[in-house]
Amino acid sequence: MVLQKEPGGDGPFNDEEDLLAGLKRGERGAVSRFVADNIGRMRAVAARLVKDEDLAEDCVQEAFIKALKNIDRFEGRAKLRTWLHRITVNEALMVLRSRKRLAEDLIDPLLPDFDENACRLEAPWPKRLSAEDILSQAEQRALVLSKIDELPESYRIVLVLRDIEELDTAEVAEALGITEGNVKVRLHRARSALKKLLEPLLRGEAP
Amino acid sequence: MTPSYGSRALRFMKGLMLRNLPLMITCREFEDFLLDYLEGNLPRGQRRIFDLHLAICRECRDYLAAYKETMALGKRAFDDPAAVLPQTVPEDLITAVMEARHPDSEK
Missing domain, CATH: 1.10.1740.10 (RNA polymerase sigma factor, region 2, helix turn helix motif)
Known part of the structure; x- marks a missing residue:
């Protein structure tokens, strides 16, 4: 080139x-x-x-x-x-x-599941692919990005700022005008939700 | 497909144990402090309790491994090698930026 x-x-x-x-x-x-x-x-x-x-x-x-x-x-x-x-x-x-706020409760169905004993419900993982395995197929990158786009906006932004742009918690809190505690909650929920969205890929099942 | 979560009776026993034995936390409590655990913000005593939970709970171990891989996958998906290559620079952008620097000189 x-x-x-x-x-x-x-x-x-x-x-x-x-x-x-x-x-x-x-x-x-x-x-x-x-x-x-x-x-x-x-x-x-x-x-x-x-x-x-x-x-x-x-x-x-x-x-x-x-x-x-x-x-x-x-x-x-x-x-x-x-x-x-x-x-x-x-x-x-x-x-x-300047954009209007989007509904924030859409994240609930994507959060981790627990039973009435406070035990986590997590099906066994007979195999788990690595990020590298998954991204070795070119078309998977777009799929991963589209899953990130499915996150509710207020969570997606925190995930991008913290995990991709690598701002720290205090910087994200200041940039978004929310508390540091709120940044942490949103970041953790965003990652958990993304884990659920990417699970078929990570398990090596068809998307 | 309904995921298989294993026997309810076993989970009942596990919940009983996690709620009542010393140095044990439930999976829900594990979840609430997971970010602090990952960021190294837990005091040493609490960190040990977390490690103990991880050692005995297959579900939280699997969950945490997948959570970490999700973080890696998100990060790497955004790594776009094309972004660091020299790109075509629109001349009107340069002009707009120059005007910002010297608002009077290019009028």
Whole structure:
């Protein structure tokens, strides 16, 4: 595969300090390099949060604009990429906040089952496939992603922020305006529900 | 297909034991503290009680293994190698970003 070279994709901005200085001076070459290096990751981050390509593209554009507006305040304590990731997540969350709230009780049927003795009801697992086994078949990736999409929105968002974007509990709580306790409850329920949704795959049964 | 959960009588005995013997917790209690257990937030004494429950409860052991594999599967499904390749950069995006940096210069 031939990789297309972007304008400004070579030359003086290979090192983060150079790039940062170029961005602070507002050089087009630096901006171009900055965008080219990060846009793929940012599109992926925004798309998995807002689940809409056009909205995701808007988030990415807004995130770049905010980043450049505030570039003088970037002190280099974190990596530029990490900083930009956080800005993108925040943009995506703003889009999500503007959407109407979805019903939250849909998660109940997906939670683990217990009997009247408080014993867990879990059928035996004669075999359990690993994530690697499952994803070795290309079409399974889309299936896993579609199962994640089946989670009620308020749980799916917490799962994506914690497990995929790797924000910590306090950061997710702040981003969503909920308590840390609530983040933990939603994360655990989201994972439990996803386990139930992915069970046929993990058991090696037909989806 | 109805899943097979084993004998009700055995589960009754197990529930009785888990509720009444010292150092035992029920599967429900195990569930309530599972996240803290996984994140290493339980004090050592409670962690031992959790480990003991795992050692004697096949259901919670299987559940936890599948739960962990689910986490791995979710994470890996999102790993998109294409996202890190250089992508086409829309020129109008660069222009919009440049304008944000110097709102007056490109008017």
